[in-house]
Amino acid sequence: RDELIYLQQPLYAGIGKEITNDFSSINWEWVNSMKTCLNFGELTTNTLLIGQEGSVTPLHYDEQENFLHQIGGSKTCILFSPAHFQYFHPFPVHHPCDRQSQFDFEADSHDCSIFEKLSENVDQRGWKCVLERGDVLYIPKYWWHHIVNSKNTSTAINFWFRAPDLGQ
Numbered sequence: 001r002d003e004l005i006y007l008q009q010p011l012y013a014g015i016g017k018e019i020t021n022d023f024s025s026i027n028w029e030w031v032n033s034m035k036t037c038l039n040f041g042e043l044t045t046n047t048l049l050i051g052q053e054g055s056v057t058p059l060h061y062d063e064q065e066n067f068l069h070q071i072g073g074s075k076t077c078i079l080f081s082p083a084h085f086q087y088f089h090p091f092p093v094h095h096p097c098d099r100q101s102q103f104d105f106e107a108d109s110h111d112c113s114i115f116e117k118l119s120e121n122v123d124q125r126g127w128k129c130v131l132e133r134g135d136v137l138y139i140p141k142y143w144w145h146h147i148v149n150s151k152n153t154s155t156a157i158n159f160w161f162r163a164p165d166l167g168q
Contacts, residue, residue, distance in 0.1 A: 004055040006149075011046040011157070019048070023157075031067070031159060040065050041162025049156045051149035059088060059101040059146040064160040066139040070131035073154035075147050080126040082142035101144065131156070 009015070011023055023046070035043065044064060051057075053073070061082065068077070080088070088101035130150065131137055139145055141163055 004052045006051040006055040006057075007049070009048045009050075011048055026069070026157070034067070035161060038065070039164040041164060043159060043161055045158070045160045047158040047160075049154070049158065051154050053149055053152055053154070055149045055154075057145075057147040059103060059144055060097075060099050061085075061090075061142050061144050062099065062139065062160065063141055063163075065141050065163060066161075067159040068131065068137045068139060069157045069159065070133055070135045070137075071155040071157060072133055072152070073149060074133075074151040075131045075154050075156065076128065076150045077131060077137060077139075078126045078128045078146045079139065080144040082144070084144065085142075088144055 011019065031043075034040075068075075088103050091097045091100055091102055126144075129137065
């Protein structure tokens with residue numbers, strides 16, 4: 001396969017009746033209870049993510065708290081602590097990929113010298129999990145994550161929240 005399709009679409013009321021109806025069927029009571037329990041700030045964005053088997057979201061971090069809710073298919077997720085920030089060589093600030101690693105996890109995984117260097121400083125395995133339909137993964141802000149859509153067409157929704165206000 002030469003090209004893989006991946007869609008990332010913010011969800012909002014005017015996006016279409018069918019998607020809006022599906023979106024309203026989410027267990028918002030659970031989402032809001034977790035928001036309160038974890039002292040998150042306001043919900044800022046929901047994003048619909050659809051990707052073919054094998055499509056990749058490269059190693060990156062987000063600046064907000066994130067629930068990744070798997071709706072269909074599956075994803076393999078590998079997470080790394082923000083303590084390893086400097087080892088992933090992020091693109092410079094203001095670069096279009098400034099929260100993304102310059103380390104190509106897919107291509108560089110075959111280059112043993114890179115993994116040897118990485119393993120001197122980082123647990124190269126990270127934390128790995130497979131999300132199946134109905135699973136929700138909490139990805140804390142600043143945690144590096146690399147995601148591969150691993151079975152059939154993968155469909156998920158992100159819930160991004162502002163970080164808690166620590167000044168209160």
